[in-house]
Amino acid sequence: MARTSEPESPPAPAIRQSSAAAHGSSSPTIYDVARAAGVAASTVSRAFSRPGRVNAATAERIRQIAADMGYRTNPMARALLTGKTSMIALLISDITNPYYFEIIRGAQAAAAEAGFTMLLADAQESDRLERQALDRAIPTVEGIVLTSTRMSDSAIRMAAKQRPTVVLNRALADIPSVATDHRYGMFQAVDHLSALGHDHFTYLAGPQAAWADGIRWTSLREVAEQRGFRVHRIGPYAPTVEGGVAAVEDFRQRPTSAVIAYNDLVALGFLRGMAAVGARVPADVSVIGFDNIFGTDLVTPGLTTVAAPLRTLGLTAVRNLLALIDGAHATAREPVMLPSKLVIRQSTARRSRRRTAPEWATVKTSASWRGN
Amino acid sequence: MARTSEPESPPAPAIRQSSAAAHGSSSPTIYDVARAAGVAASTVSRAFSRPGRVNAATAERIRQIAADMGYRTNPMARALLTGKTSMIALLISDITNPYYFEIIRGAQAAAAEAGFTMLLADAQESDRLERQALDRAIPTVEGIVLTSTRMSDSAIRMAAKQRPTVVLNRALADIPSVATDHRYGMFQAVDHLSALGHDHFTYLAGPQAAWADGIRWTSLREVAEQRGFRVHRIGPYAPTVEGGVAAVEDFRQRPTSAVIAYNDLVALGFLRGMAAVGARVPADVSVIGFDNIFGTDLVTPGLTTVAAPLRTLGLTAVRNLLALIDGAHATAREPVMLPSKLVIRQSTARRSRRRTAPEWATVKTSASWRGN
DNA sequence: ATGAAAGCGCTAACAA
DNA sequence: TTGTTAGCGCTTTCAT
Numbered sequence: 001m002a003r004t005s006e007p008e009s010p011p012a013p014a015i016r017q018s019s020a021a022a023h024g025s026s027s028p029t030i031y032d033v034a035r036a037a038g039v040a041a042s043t044v045s046r047a048f049s050r051p052g053r054v055n056a057a058t059a060e061r062i063r064q065i066a067a068d069m070g071y072r073t074n075p076m077a078r079a080l081l082t083g084k085t086s087m088i089a090l091l092i093s094d095i096t097n098p099y100y101f102e103i104i105r106g107a108q109a110a111a112a113e114a115g116f117t118m119l120l121a122d123a124q125e126s127d128r129l130e131r132q133a134l135d136r137a138i139p140t141v142e143g144i145v146l147t148s149t150r151m152s153d154s155a156i157r158m159a160a161k162q163r164p165t166v167v168l169n170r171a172l173a174d175i176p177s178v179a180t181d182h183r184y185g186m187f188q189a190v191d192h193l194s195a196l197g198h199d200h201f202t203y204l205a206g207p208q209a210a211w212a213d214g215i216r217w218t219s220l221r222e223v224a225e226q227r228g229f230r231v232h233r234i235g236p237y238a239p240t241v242e243g244g245v246a247a248v249e250d251f252r253q254r255p256t257s258a259v260i261a262y263n264d265l266v267a268l269g270f271l272r273g274m275a276a277v278g279a280r281v282p283a284d285v286s287v288i289g290f291d292n293i294f295g296t297d298l299v300t301p302g303l304t305t306v307a308a309p310l311r312t313l314g315l316t317a318v319r320n321l322l323a324l325i326d327g328a329h330a331t332a333r334e335p336v337m338l339p340s341k342l343v344i345r346q347s348t349a350r351r352s353r354r355r356t357a358p359e360w361a362t363v364k365t366s367a368s369w370r371g372n
Numbered sequence: 373m374a375r376t377s378e379p380e381s382p383p384a385p386a387i388r389q390s391s392a393a394a395h396g397s398s399s400p401t402i403y404d405v406a407r408a409a410g411v412a413a414s415t416v417s418r419a420f421s422r423p424g425r426v427n428a429a430t431a432e433r434i435r436q437i438a439a440d441m442g443y444r445t446n447p448m449a450r451a452l453l454t455g456k457t458s459m460i461a462l463l464i465s466d467i468t469n470p471y472y473f474e475i476i477r478g479a480q481a482a483a484a485e486a487g488f489t490m491l492l493a494d495a496q497e498s499d500r501l502e503r504q505a506l507d508r509a510i511p512t513v514e515g516i517v518l519t520s521t522r523m524s525d526s527a528i529r530m531a532a533k534q535r536p537t538v539v540l541n542r543a544l545a546d547i548p549s550v551a552t553d554h555r556y557g558m559f560q561a562v563d564h565l566s567a568l569g570h571d572h573f574t575y576l577a578g579p580q581a582a583w584a585d586g587i588r589w590t591s592l593r594e595v596a597e598q599r600g601f602r603v604h605r606i607g608p609y610a611p612t613v614e615g616g617v618a619a620v621e622d623f624r625q626r627p628t629s630a631v632i633a634y635n636d637l638v639a640l641g642f643l644r645g646m647a648a649v650g651a652r653v654p655a656d657v658s659v660i661g662f663d664n665i666f667g668t669d670l671v672t673p674g675l676t677t678v679a680a681p682l683r684t685l686g687l688t689a690v691r692n693l694l695a696l697i698d699g700a701h702a703t704a705r706e707p708v709m710l711p712s713k714l715v716i717r718q719s720t721a722r723r724s725r726r727r728t729a730p731e732w733a734t735v736k737t738s739a740s741w742r743g744n
Numbered sequence: 745a746t747g748a749a750a751g752c753g754c755t756a757a758c759a760a
Numbered sequence: 761t762t763g764t765t766a767g768c769g770c771t772t773t774c775a776t
Binding site: 075079080104115118241272295 | 448462468476477481484489494501666667672
Binding site: 401402403413414416417418421445446448449450451452453454 | 752753754755756
């Protein structure tokens with residue numbers, strides 16, 4: 001019955017064998033270390049999990065011996081008992097979107113600095129895959145970050161009931177969340193454009209389902225009303241380069257001197273589509289995007305954009321999650337709002353006082369253009 | 373002693389309590405299901421882990437009851453005994469490099485389709501962080517994919533000894549690896565350029581340590597020798613946009629009509645730097661990159677590039693890894709080489725037969741230019 | 745400060 | 761086909 005198998009006790013357990021058959025030979029356990037150190041297994045355990053509860057000298061000796069034997073505590077065994085896996089999950093709606101790169105890095109860095117490991121699941125823009133990934137991750141992780149999730153509020157709350165959860169890019173009552181301050185961002189965009197003489201804006205809308213799209217459009221209307229600007233919205237378009245290209249056709253029918261795109265991907269596509277029809281940016285029209293993703297400074301003209309604090313977003317989400325896991329009972333009910341920052345490049349310029357509609361406009365005598 | 377605690381046995385275990393104190397109430401175990409179904413725990417276990425070994429009818433009944441109770445098998449308990457965690461680790465040297473986006477997605481998709489979960493670790497270009505992440509991941513995962521690792525061959529072999537390992541973007545004897553066929557890619561690049569009349573190439577070198585850089589340069593020299601072209605190499609440059617910008621200064625001192633960059637990031641930076649000094653691409657010089665990352669089709673001129681099969685790379689690496697985990701004893705000793713594909717855009721054009729060195733050249737009577 | 749022993753949830757012999 | 765039982769490696773009372 002004694003676990004410390006004395007040499008004289010004859011029948012060795014049968015299962016031991018199989019574990020050694022795995023890749024590489026089986027690694028030493030606390031029992032091996034205990035035997036070598038001449039102490040009980042529990043002492044070894046304590047030496048690692050709660051130093052201070054054991055004599056400093058013996059603790060040191062145990063550590064030494066353990067190191068020599070190449071002992072490493074088995075995370076599975078620990079987790080089975082305590083539930084502490086030191087893992088968190090990051091769910092992303094679409095990994096290929098450059099928007100997430102820096103977020104992922106920030107999240108990873110925050111996890112690593114706390115000794116946590118990060119599980120990454122890509123929902124591939126599918127609701128089904130997202131929930132499946134979530135289900136799969138829940139039992140193994142201590143916490144979850146949901147990024148731009150497509151799940152319903154109730155599904156999110158369901159998840160949050162099972163594990164500490166932080167939501168990125170969405171505000172949700174009672175669920176800790178962190179997001180960019182899109183309203184402030186829109187104000188920055190409009191301020192910039194209006195300083196350049198623009199007073200009529202076209203908004204290239206993103207997907208209806210996107211939380212950020214709602215806020216951006218609402219904020220745009222709010223500023224417009226405040227300052228007496230005119231705005232209109234076309235779309236929705238897919239939040240991709242292709243979506244932006246597609247927007248050009250609609251825009252030509254009712255051009256304005258300034259365009260605010262749902263995000264950089266759309267703005268980039270729009271820039272490209274406009275060039276294809278012979279429109280000049282920023283001479284004919286100024287274009288501004290959101291996020292400041294990779295590539296916005298490489299295109300011609302460079303895209304003026306409202307930069308989201310990408311890395312900080314990931315960092316903050318994970319740090320907050322870790323605090324939650326540590327038992328910090330979500331203090332702030334409000335989402336943590338991180339400020340954006342305007343990055344001015346070459347796609348925006350002073351409004352030209354042209355009298356006629358541009359050649360590329362589909363409607364030659366555009367009322368909106370004249371009215372502008 | 374009996375695990376199925378009969379109501380009459382008085383002292384309930386003390387520890388049970390704590391697990392219920394966690395987030396949400398403790399979930400049902402096989403014992404709970406067994407009791408509800410009136411069978412032994414092992415039968416429940418079998419019903420899940422090896423259906424067929426149990427009466428179809430009872431199996432179905434058990435499943436039903438389990439589902440009703442919301443039973444989910446605890447991966448930690450299973451793993452503790454069997455070592456099967458259904459997790460793999462993907463180590464990446466630098467997540468922010470757009471090169472990896474599609475690779476990650478491919479890897480993720482392959483893992484998900486096999487019911488595996490993927491752990492993502494970003495080495496942040498640091499050898500130390502990479503090994504640390506590896507150490508942390510090894511005990512929990514069943515296999516590892518090392519992408520563009522900075523670790524030494526011996527460190528890689530060390531890892532491979534502990535867990536099935538597949539290396540991406542590096543050839544290593546005895547370790548399964550998958551990579552793009554860079555040699556073939558370089559031939560495609562040179563073929564394209566030579567068809568446009570170019571016969572003298574400047575290679576913008578990447579980091580010495582980069583495996584791909586060695587192959588690309590060697591292959592370039594090989595083709596050049598075969599066909600009687602002239603080549604020279606400048607650098608090394610950081611494999612980033614900044615690196616490409618930096619290359620311009622050197623290039624101006626000894627310009628050629630065609631430039632082959634280590635990768636797209638460098639090519640993109642070069643394009644931008646050249647524009648800044650007033651050089652025209654492709655009129656003055658043709659530029660070609662490698663990989664076909666995000667953004668190469670958005671810049672002006674669009675970058676001609678040798679496209680790597682990014683998603684397939686990730687997919688293949690993980691599929692091979694899973695096969696390895698399943699016991700497939702690495703058949704092919706050779707790395708799996710995936711073919712690249714030339715994507716022709718606007719940064720390459722027919723060589724102009726100019727007699728004088730271009731204005732932006734630092735050396736006005738460039739021997740190399742004349743010789744061209 | 746340390747040791748003994750029970751038990752986390754599951755799987756695998758072995759027996760029936 | 762099903763049940764009994766031991767044990768994976770670790771943590772945690774409870775004694776000492």
